Amino acid sequence: MNGSAQTQNQQRPMPMEPQRGQRGYVAPPANIAASENEYVLEIEMPGVEKQGLEVTVEGNELTIIGRRKQDLPEGELLYSETPLSMDYRRTFELGLDVDTSKIRAEMDQGVLKLHLPRRENAKRRKIEVSG
Amino acid sequence: MNDKIERRRNRNAGALAPQEQAGFWSPFQQLSRLRNEIDRFFGSPLEGFLSPTSSSMYEGWAPSVDLYEDKDNFVVRAELPGMKKEDIEVTASGDTLTISGEKKREQEVKEGRDTYRAERYFGRFQRSMILPTAMDTGKIQAQYKDGLLTVTIPKAEEAKRKQIEVKVS
Numbered sequence: 001m002n003g004s005a006q007t008q009n010q011q012r013p014m015p016m017e018p019q020r021g022q023r024g025y026v027a028p029p030a031n032i033a034a035s036e037n038e039y040v041l042e043i044e045m046p047g048v049e050k051q052g053l054e055v056t057v058e059g060n061e062l063t064i065i066g067r068r069k070q071d072l073p074e075g076e077l078l079y080s081e082t083p084l085s086m087d088y089r090r091t092f093e094l095g096l097d098v099d100t101s102k103i104r105a106e107m108d109q110g111v112l113k114l115h116l117p118r119r120e121n122a123k124r125r126k127i128e129v130s131g
Numbered sequence: 132m133n134d135k136i137e138r139r140r141n142r143n144a145g146a147l148a149p150q151e152q153a154g155f156w157s158p159f160q161q162l163s164r165l166r167n168e169i170d171r172f173f174g175s176p177l178e179g180f181l182s183p184t185s186s187s188m189y190e191g192w193a194p195s196v197d198l199y200e201d202k203d204n205f206v207v208r209a210e211l212p213g214m215k216k217e218d219i220e221v222t223a224s225g226d227t228l229t230i231s232g233e234k235k236r237e238q239e240v241k242e243g244r245d246t247y248r249a250e251r252y253f254g255r256f257q258r259s260m261i262l263p264t265a266m267d268t269g270k271i272q273a274q275y276k277d278g279l280l281t282v283t284i285p286k287a288e289e290a291k292r293k294q295i296e297v298k299v300s
Contacts, residue, residue, distance in 0.1 A: 029250035029251050029252075030248055030250050030251070031246075031248055031249055031250060031251045032246070032247040032248040033245065033246050033247065034245045034246075034247060035245075039247075042213075042251065044212040044213060044251055044278070045212065045278070046210040046211065046212040046277065046278035046279050047210070047277055047278065047279050048277065048278075049277050069277065072199075073199045073206035073208060073281060073283075074199065074201045074204075074206070075199040075200050075201030075202075075204070075206060076199065076200055076201065077197060077198070077199055078198045078199065078200050079196075079197065079198040080197045080198075081195040081196055081197065082195045082196070082197050082208075082210055084197065108213070109211075109212060109213055109214060109275070109276075109277065109278045110210075110211075110212035110213060110277050110278015110279065111212050111213035111278065
């Protein structure tokens with residue numbers, strides 16, 4: 001950190017470590033349920049509005065980032081239990097049956113709800129046995 | 132101040148017992164919430180129920196709160212994601228502010244719906260805080276937005292006056 005030649009040469013990546021001036025991340029709680037047609041993923045991110053959301057799919061990795069709206073109340077913070085200086089991030093490895101081109105998202109009162117449809121050909125089909 | 136909150140919470144630790152996240156927010160609590168960076172979407176059904184980060188079946192819960200103070204008001208902000216305004220109740224009596232309510236599941240698990248993860252808390256909760264000075268209970272305002280409940284509590288006139296009268300000799 002002191003900028004010496006030795007430390008500069010090392011430059012190891014530190015994925016979860018916040019860089020100077022950046023905010024760290026906390027993993028928010030999630031529920032996942034499945035029906036025949038889709039998976040439903042719910043993630044709690046209080047303090048995040050629609051504009052603060054970033055949902056990306058890369059390969060079969062789904063990444064959700066929720067950035068907190070910075071509208072803190074007036075005055076001095078006397079006592080705190082919430083991770084105020086953190087944003088939310090969570091990554092899921094999706095199954096191959098998820099149609100990633102048709103993911104739908106809703107945000108309501110700090111809960112993100114993602115609908116992940118299952119591919120047509122991945123749905124369970126009954127095979128008639130003949131003979 | 133913090134002592135007061137702590138004592139109050141300990142006193143409540145019996146029947147109501149929503150003390151899951153006791154004390155200050157700490158980096159250690161944070162660590163357990165971070166877990167592995169990538170979660171498998173499909174571990175096995177019910178994995179969520181068994182993981183140590185999800186004990187909602189066995190414990191009560193209480194929202195995390197922050198407390199702010201300026202010259203005229205206290206502001207309590209509580210994390211209550213995914214609720215309906217109508218299901219939140221804020222009451223004040225004496226020097227104690229209480230937030231309570233019920234966080235309902237939006238839909239019961241439907242037939243044919245498998246649960247892969249269940250980390251969210253649902254059910255009734257109650258959280259009480261003793262404020263450092265008397266409040267003007269008639270003028271408390273509460274707003275619910277983006278899953279955050281913000282309660283603005285004006286200080287009582289006599290509490291404000293007391294503050295102003297303090298002189299340094």
